[in-house]
Amino acid sequence: MQREFSNYRCVKYRPELKGQILELQKYMWSSDAALNAAYLEWKYGNNPYLDTKIYVVLCDEQIVGMLGAYGAKWQSGDSDPEFVVPCLGDLVFHPDHRQQGLLSKIVAFALDDLFNSGFMYIFDLSSGPDLILGMLMTGWRRAGFLQTSHWSAVQNKIPSGLRKYADRLTFVSSTYRLLRENINKICFRH
Amino acid sequence: MAIEKAPRAAAMADLVERVGNYKCIRHLRDEQFYSWRFQNPLSQYRFLYWGDACLEGYLVLQVSGRINEGKAWANLVDWEVSRAQVWSDLFEAIASLGNFDSISIWSATLSKAIRSVLENFGFSFVDKTGIITKDVKQPTILVKSRYQEIPPSDWMLGNRHLLDLANWDLRMFYSDNY
Numbered sequence: 001m002q003r004e005f006s007n008y009r010c011v012k013y014r015p016e017l018k019g020q021i022l023e024l025q026k027y028m029w030s031s032d033a034a035l036n037a038a039y040l041e042w043k044y045g046n047n048p049y050l051d052t053k054i055y056v057v058l059c060d061e062q063i064v065g066m067l068g069a070y071g072a073k074w075q076s077g078d079s080d081p082e083f084v085v086p087c088l089g090d091l092v093f094h095p096d097h098r099q100q101g102l103l104s105k106i107v108a109f110a111l112d113d114l115f116n117s118g119f120m121y122i123f124d125l126s127s128g129p130d131l132i133l134g135m136l137m138t139g140w141r142r143a144g145f146l147q148t149s150h151w152s153a154v155q156n157k158i159p160s161g162l163r164k165y166a167d168r169l170t171f172v173s174s175t176y177r178l179l180r181e182n183i184n185k186i187c188f189r190h
Numbered sequence: 191m192a193i194e195k196a197p198r199a200a201a202m203a204d205l206v207e208r209v210g211n212y213k214c215i216r217h218l219r220d221e222q223f224y225s226w227r228f229q230n231p232l233s234q235y236r237f238l239y240w241g242d243a244c245l246e247g248y249l250v251l252q253v254s255g256r257i258n259e260g261k262a263w264a265n266l267v268d269w270e271v272s273r274a275q276v277w278s279d280l281f282e283a284i285a286s287l288g289n290f291d292s293i294s295i296w297s298a299t300l301s302k303a304i305r306s307v308l309e310n311f312g313f314s315f316v317d318k319t320g321i322i323t324k325d326v327k328q329p330t331i332l333v334k335s336r337y338q339e340i341p342p343s344d345w346m347l348g349n350r351h352l353l354d355l356a357n358w359d360l361r362m363f364y365s366d367n368y
């Protein structure tokens with residue numbers, strides 16, 4: 001159902017909103033409200049670096065969207081100072097309120113509060129591909145792709161004794177690698 | 191070598207202090223951080239240690255709590271070792287005893303020594319293709335600056351450029367997805 005954009009308003013977290021947040025997060029965290037409560041407490045309540053930074057979208061005083069910013073401490077060299085940088089996460093909207101343009105509204109609200117709190121940078125390490133393009137169009141920049149690499153037990157079933165031996169001898173190691181690649185080609189690619 | 195369900199926060203931080211001398215952008219991995227980070231109630235972790243009070247190395251795995259097509263998977267979310275051989279021995283123990291069907295790791299900022307170890311174990315590397323529709327599916331780190339008037343090429347954390355991936359040491363447990 002299309003709603004008037006003006007029906008929605010963003011507010012910062014208050015303890016009395018907790019129950020509604022836990023219900024909303026059943027769409028993302030887990031179906032178990034008690035587990036969600038433990039997660040909220042751990043991530044935001046007990047975060048050692050940042051007070052609770054949670055932003056919600058209200059529609060008729062009901063929470064229909066949430067975005068969080070959890071704290072992490074970063075460093076760039078041994079002698080450099082340490083920096084607390086908020087990281088965005090836990091974005092979720094109630095299914096009845098998706099496709100309403102709320103993403104840009106809640107992100108802008110969160111950034112405004114975080115930058116006004118004095119933070120120079122905000123990071124995001126958890127957004128999926130469906131969000132990234134939109135964020136890049138609103139001034140976010142990509143530091144890089146993180147390239148997930150995989151090990152598969154099926155493709156690497158090699159006797160550990162042979163592997164250990166091969167690792168220690170250059171010639172055997174390269175022969176072993178060649179052999180393994182050929183085994184993979186013969187066994188798994190045809 | 192020992193596998194445990196809880197972090198040895200002080201010993202892990204001590205090892206990082208002794209050998210984790212990275213000149214790049216990374217999380218501060220101190221005792222406070224380790225004590226807090228692995229209490230995540232939505233994840234299960236396993237800690238593989240080499241050494242006793244004074245560690246020579248450790249690997250941290252986030253292990254599957256949910257069944258995904260009956261497969262047991264793990265993510266290698268953090269590690270520290272005094273030398274590459276320790277990494278190799280720890281991983282061999284996981285590969286042979288862990289009974290995992292697959293193990294994943296973020297590899298974009300791995301050191302050459304660790305990358306070489308992974309290659310020896312048969313890890314497959316998914317490198318950037320340059321094709322945006324394929325690359326966009328890979329996990330990404332995004333940065334937003336408070337100062338719109340500063341060009342992104344000048345965004346710095348300390349004395350390091352934020353938009354140069356070579357300046358980062360990135361591990362899965364920096365993300366709240368793990």
